[in-house]
Amino acid sequence: MARYVKDFSEGDKDQKDLLGGKGANLAEMTRLGLPVPPGFTITTEACRAYMRTGEVPPELRVEVTMAVRHLEDQLGRRLGDFHDPLLVSVRSGAKFSMPGMMETVLNVGLNDASVQGLAELSGDERFAWDSYRRLIQMFGRTVLDIDGDLFSEALDKAKAARGVTADVDLDADDLRTLVGTYKQIVREQSGREFPQHPREQLDMAIVAVFDSWGTERARLYRRKERIPDDLGTAVNVCSMVFGNLGPTSGTGVAFTRDPASGRTGEFGDYLVNAQGEDVVAGIRNTLSLADLEEVDPAAHAELLQAMRRLETHYRDLCDIEFTIERGKLWMLQTRVGKRTAPAAFRIACQLVDEHLITMDEALSRVTGAQLSQLQFPQFAPVDDDSDRVLLTRGMAASPGAAVGMAVFDPATAAQWAADGKDVILVRRETNPDDLGGMIAAVGVLTARGGKTSHAAVVARGMGRTCVVGAEELVIDSEARTMTARGHTVHEGDVIAIDGTSGDVVLGDVPVVPSPVQRYLEDGLDVALAEAPDDETRELVRAVDRILRHADASRRLHVHANADTAEDAARARHLGAQGIGLCRTEHMFLGERRVLVERVVLADDDTERQAALDALLPLQRQDFTDILAAMDGLPTTIRLIDPPLHEFLPDLTDLSVKVALQAERGEVDEHDVTLLAAVRRMHEANPMLGLRGVRLGLVIPGLFDLQIRAVAEAVAARLAAGGDPHAEIMVPLVGSVQELRLVRERAVAIMAEVSAEQGVTVDLPVGCMIELPRAALTADRIAAQAQFFSFGTNDLTQTTWGFSRDDVEGAFFAQYTANGVLSVSPFETLDVKGVGQLVQIAVERGRATRPDLTLGVCGEHGGDPESIRFFDAVGLDYVSCSPFRVPIARLEAGRAAI
Ligand code: PEP
Ligand code: MG
Known part of the structure; x- marks a missing residue:
């Protein structure tokens, strides 16, 4: 039984692992009785054996002999024959198509003798010599690694000598001479003769195909497409047929x-x-x-x-x-x-209508990534890119196409936007203070940071186009300019950013809005009414049908991460069945920041209480509005999470300010005290410092304020006849004792509010699982938690020890280039590592509390591949940014069928 070689008549389309895509499909066509030139496939197993040992397995040589002889008998021709030669093509064919990445050699079997035979057989001498020179050229380049330009130059010279410009104008004699020149190139460049023995040609071509699996470009391509490096390629050896035998070919x-x-x-x-x-x-x-x-x-x-x-x-x-x-x-x-993405949706539904596939199959044939492509406005295509000046290229952080005037600070962004201008906020990196500017801008561009940097996460959350980490950009915020590749952009100059490719372009570029997004936000009727043509209407209908089928099929619920009533309403429109994460830290910025500063730095309880009292009605309103937007649906509100320093002035800025005051003899006592406090609270590693539940337990009254605000908002909604379903979530819990303390306060406060308002407010209290210790002790934590929500951003950060804010720009590019990572674990869940912690927490949590509700609210909640995993481990819901809700609905449906 042959191990390494299969005749085309032996396989079928399901053997892509072994025969590669091309080989499996050739076998399938052969099986169907379609006219496929006879041939055989050398399996990927042979390639893997070669990769392991660096040697062609001896059995392969024997099996190739058998297969070639079988082919010769079938066709009545011999490789290298004088009169009636068999010629073969040798082509790579991996399991996943890697277009243009690997090698092909045609016309194997031609040599100085069989070229005569081919001339006889075809009755066309020119054709025979042309085929021979093509073989030497292809073989020289791909098998012997000779610079292809040398052959092209020789061809050009031959044409020039004859005074012609087209290859076809060279006659048989010219080509015969050219073959001589090519052979000389081979001799000089490789130090050997062009192999005359057809079997030697064949063996060398096979090894060249094996080797082409490991070339740099093939590796890069695989990394980009996430194709494993150890699959290897198959090699298809197929008898040649010729389309260049005259006008009937x-x-x-x-x-x-x-x-x-x-x-x-x-x-x-x-x-x-x-x-x-x-x-x-x-x-x-x-x-x-x-x-x-x-x-x-x-x-x-x-x-x-x-x-x-x-x-x-x-x-x-x-x-x-x-x-x-x-x-x-x-x-x-x-x-x-x-x-294309639109064709995928249309074709899937057409095939259903033609009764060729079921709706389940239609759903399996489209992807969340395709839907996401359809959601964004795009730059109008151009025939000729040359008049678009590419300023630089950064990381594509949040897709879409945005055109606007460059502005370099959030205040100007907000102001210009209020004046009706489209602006793109350009920053070296963003921080929470930029939020207003980001909301006002049509797009965000940063020179620093990776895909999970603040700019990227926030922009994705808002569905705002964003390019980050455009490191070539030199931004001078004083002069209000940015420079790259010799171009300087001044404030007010128009630029365009493409959040799908990362391109940053100078000047205006026309943008086409997305009909699919219109459908998702405003419903089928509106989208159909506005669609410009039948094709668009067909697309919108197809997306609607498939999404509805996904909704009917999925087990996972889809929630959204939203922290304003506006975002919540939008998420609901997009199909969110609840809010899985309402972050509250943004509610403490802007004008409220002084109050928080006071809470943190207060010298005594009275001063602190005054600041807390001032914050209470503001927070209550925040929550009342969100609960109104989410009436009837679960709304998980997370207590404040970020590191303390985010609420305090920057240490360096304040130090400089105080030093200057001292120099001028104009010391401001408040600043001096503030500086001392900021110094005292300064942390070298704030992400691992005083944040989340730790902050809540250390700063008196902060969590109490938030819990009270939520409870009062619920009471207010009940009084207004609403149906609020708020839940209280505690971040960064590592020990059950932390959660116990917060829970006890929550129970007490809810009892107080119930008594004060004359209603029952009894909200579920749960926690995020975002530390390995929390996952490992989930059995104990579940005793105090009514639900878990996996914060996979922090869980990834703390499991890998990668700083989520710094890592991507710093070394992820290298880590992906050298194969340590195939994809950022912040983007797609690292199932082997972080995934294990999730699974452990699911099992241990449910062991303690069988009705524990389980969800995920890290960025992975909207990532197609990760969603499959969350479905498989039995979570109840995924929560993601509003924009990704439709993608998650689709992928949850695909995971379920
Ligand atoms: C997380 O850590 O996954 C999470 C959702 O919380 P945040 O991103 O706000 O830290
Ligand atoms: Mg977190």
């Missing part, structure tokens, strides 16, 4: 439907008298399939029949490569075709 590509729009019909390009690469290279104008019907009706009819069979068989859009050799159709490749 040709080669082409075809799609069973339009991959852009999804429409059924005949789509494809055909090139008469040409070989594979010529079509892609765009050397000559191609014909349409309709034109092919005129040229060769029989081959055209056969092709259409094959296309229909393939589409029926795969029940999906297929793309096909074919060749016609002197009127005979050959199918060279097929695969389920790649498609």
Whole structure:
């Protein structure tokens, strides 16, 4: 039984692991009886054996011999034969398509003798010599690693010597001479002769394909596409058929439907008298399939029949490569075709309507990533990019396309926006004080920070276009300019940022709004009424159908992270079934900051209480508004979390201020006292310092104030006839004792408020699980918690010991380049590590309290891959930014089917 080689007639489409995508589909077409040139596939297992040992397994040599002889017998031709030579192509074919990444060698089997045989067989000497020179060129470049330019230059010289410009104008003699030149290039560059023995050519080409799996560009591509490095590639050895044997031959590509729009019909390009690469290279104008019907009706009819069979068989859009050799159709490749995001939704629904697939299958064929692409406005496409000046490229942090005037501080952003101008807030990095400016801006651009930096998280939360970490940018906030690549942008100059690619462009770029987002926010009728054409209407309907099916199928609930009534309402529109995380720290910024400063720095209880009393009605209103927007739905309000220093003046700024005062002899006692307090409370590592529950237990009255505000807001909503479902969540709990203390206060305060207001306020109290210790002691914590919500941002930070604010810009790029990470663990949950803690906490928590409600509210709650994991471990809900709610609905549906 052969281990490493399978004839095309032996496999099928489900063996992609072993045969690679191309090999599996060639086998499937062979099985269907379609005209595939005979051949065989060397399996990925052979490649893996080669990668392990650096040697071709000896059994492979034997199996290749058997397969070649079988092929020769089947076709009645021999490799390297004088008169009637068999030629083969050698092509890579991994499980996941890696277009253009790996090697192909055509015409293997030609040498000084068999080129004569090919001339005889084809009756075309020019063709034979052209095939031979192509072999030496491809072989030299890919197998012998010779600079391809040397061959192209020799070809150009040959054309110049003949005074012609096109390859086809070289005759047989020119090409024979060129073959001599090419062989000389091989000799000089590789120190060896071009191998004349066909089997040596074949063996070397196979090894070159194996080796091409490990090239730098292939590795990079895999990292980007998250394809594992250890899969290896298969090698397809296929008997050659020729599309360049004169006017009755040709080669082409075809799609069973339009991959852009999804429409059924005949789509494809055909090139008469040409070989594979010529079509892609765009050397000559191609014909349409309709034109092919005129040229060769029989081959055209056969092709259409094959296309229909393939589409029926795969029940999906297929793309096909074919060749016609002197009127005979050959199918060279097929695969389920790649498609744009709009086409994916349309095609899925079309196939349902044609009764080819079920709604479950339609749901499985679209992804959250595709839906997310459809949600954003986009830059209008340009035919020629040259007049767009790319200023720089940063990290794509929050998608969309934004055009506006550059401004360099949040106050100007807010002011200009109030004047009706579109602005893009440009900062070295952002901090909570920039929030107002970020809200006012249409887009945010930073020079520093990664995808989970403050700017990125906040922008995503708001659905605001954002590019971060554009490190080339030199921002001078004093002069109000930024400079990169020799261009200087002044405040007020128009720039455009693309949050999907990270591009930062000078000047105005036209933007097209998203009809799908319109549908998600305002419903089907509005979106249909506004859609500019039928295709858009079809797309909107398709998204609606598939999302509704996802909603009906999913087990996971989808909540949103929202901290204003406005965001809450928006999230609800987008399908959120509750608020999974209402962060309260933003409620203490702006004008309220002084009050918080007073709470923190108060010398005595009276002073502190006065500040707390002033904050109470403000907080109560915040919560009342949010509960009104979320009437009837669970609303999880998290007590204040961030490190203390965020509420205090910056240590350096204040030190400078006080030093200057001292110099001028104008000392302000308040500033001096403040500086002393700020120094006292300064932390070297604030993210691991006095934040979350620790802050609540250390600063008297702070949590009490918030709990009271929530309880009073609930009472107010009840009094107004509402149906509030508030829950109180305690952040950064590491020990059950911390939670016990807060819970006891909460119970007491709720009892007080109930008595004062004459209603029963009895809210669930739970905590975030965002420290490894919390996960490991979840059995004990669950005794005090009615629910857990996994804060996977902090849990990732504390499990890996990566600072979520710094790490991505600093070294993640290198970590992904050298393969330590395939994706940022802050983006997609690290299932092996952090995921284990989640699972442990789920099991231990539920063991103590079987009805414990479990959710996740870290950024991962909106990440498609992570959602599958959360579904599998049995969480009740995921919570994500409002914008990602539809994506989470879709992915939760996909996870469930
Ligand atoms: C988390 O840590 O995952 C979380 C949701 O909290 P925050 O991002 O506010 O720290
Ligand atoms: Mg957290």
